[in-house]
Amino acid sequence: MQLYDQHLHSNHSFDSQADPETNVLAAIDRGLAGLTFTEHYDTHPTEREDCVYSDDAYSATIRSLRDKYESDIRIGKGIEVCFQADHLDEIVAFLDNHTFDLVLVSVHWCQGRPIHVADVWKDRDPSEVTRSYLTAVLEAMQSCERLHRNRSRVFDVLAHMDFCKRYSKRFADRICVEEHPDIIDNILTCCLEADIVPEINTSTTRQGIGQSMPGPNVIKQYAALGGQAMSLGSDAHRSEDIGADFDAEVQNLRNAGINHTAVYQQREKLSLPLD
Helix, strand or coil: CCCEECCECCCCCCCCCCCHHHHHHHHHHHCCCEEEEEEEECCCCCCCCCCCCCHHHHHHHHHHHHHHHCCCCEEEEEEEEECCHHHHHHHHHHHHCCCCCEEEEECCEECCEECCCHHHHCCCCHHHHHHHHHHHHHHHHHHHHHHHHCCCCCCCEECCCCCHHHHHHHHHCCCCHHHCHHHHHHHHHHHHHHCCEEEEECHHHHCCCCCCECCHHHHHHHHHCCCCEEEEECCECCHHHCCCCHHHHHHHHHHHCCCEEEEEECCEEEEEECC
16 A cells, blocks of 8 residues: 655745655655655745745755655655635746645635634634634635636645634634534535545644544545545654554545545646555
C-alpha cells in the first residue's frame, strides 16, 4: 500500500520551524511512499505581511531534496492557499505563474474574521458559529466550481473542511459539525462537481479532538454521494507528526467503502488502491 502525506509544512512556512530534510527522513522512517510539502500562501491584508512566501527558495529546497532522496521517496512541491474571495484573481494569477504538484485550498476565515480567534466564539452559540464557517466553505467551493467550468483546474484538494471543530472544542468544548448535515452534503456535492477532492486531515486526532477533519461519518457521507478517493494529510508543522494516524484513517476509508487515495503529481490526479 502506497501512502502519501499531502499536507505538511516546513520552515518555508511562517508558522513552522521544521527542517525540510528532517521532514523527508521522518516520512521515510514512517514507510511512506511520498510526501508533498504544502507551504502557506495567504493574500489576506492582515496576514500577508507575516505569511512570507519565496518560491525561489522553496523550489531550490525541493530540487535539492529530490536529488538526494529520489531513490527512497517521492517528494512533491505543493501549496496551501487560504481562500479569499476578494483576492481570487490574484490567487489564480499566482498559481498560473508557478509550478506545483498539488494545490490545497483551505478556509480559515468566516464573516470577515479568522475562525481560530477566541473572540469569534465568545458568548455565541458554537453551533451557530460552526454553521457560519461551513457556509463559508460551501461558498468557497461554489466559487471554485464556477471557476473550474471555464478553465483548467485551479484547486485540487479541499483541506480540513470542518476546520472549525478544532476551535469549537477548544473554546466551547463542543463539536457541532454533524448538526449541519445539509451544508456538509452541499459542500461534498460541490467538491465532486468541481473535481476537488476532500482531504482527511489527521491533526485533530493527535490534538485530542478524537477524530480527523472530517470524521468517519462525513467520510461515509462522501462515499454515499459517489466519492471514490480522498487525500491524506497530517498537517504536520513538526517532523515527528508526519504521517501520524494514517493507519486509522485508512480503516475509516475502507469502512466507508472508499478503497483509493487521491495523489497528485504535476497537477495530475492518481488513484492509488488501499490494498
